[in-house]
Amino acid sequence: MSYSPLRHLRQLGPLRLLLLLTGLVTVLLRSAANAPVSLEGWAFVHTILIPVVAPIVLVLLLLDALMSRVFLSAADDPAARSRLRTILYTNLAGAAILLIVWTPFMLALRQP
Template sequence: MSTTLAPLSQRLIALGSMRWFLMLCALLCLVLRPEPGTGIITEGWALVPTLLAPVLAPLVVVVMLLDALMARVFMTDTAGPQRQHYRLAILVNVAIAVVVTLYWLPYYLAIGQ
């Protein structure tokens, strides 16, 4: 897998395709966020940022936090390079979950007003 002496880029690549797909979903949620106060459009491509993205963003955050939790569970039984791998996975997942949450927070706060 990865070693503690491996460059960060190699360790990020070694996170695996499922985690990278999850990060891609988080990036799409960031890109597709509509402006706070935007109404829901139920037809055409405008449906994606106004209806689907607001529904999927919290789900992506929950799945990222679940992956961080599972990485922590798996980390308890490992040592050395494998432990560093899981530690990096936890750090990346939590950091991206925080970014997505903070980016979407104004949108969700505008819904309640």
């Protein structure tokens, strides 16, 4: 059986795709940690909204990976096990990317 990206996306489902897309948006719109905070305009999204959403998305990805693992342990059907394994690894990959990209930002916020 050959690998099909479209089949992979269909296995994830629309809500997981939206969650992964939100994570991708937070990665793409990340601002520098030393950027001045802006409370109006487009800069508000970069300096306030995106840094707040990123940890929430990270926790949701990890929670979905955990639940996929729980369902995987109870699944008997090979097709269901394959689907859940795909979901698990995709969520963990998305969480790892978020963690790698956002860790320097969060650590810089701790600096006086």
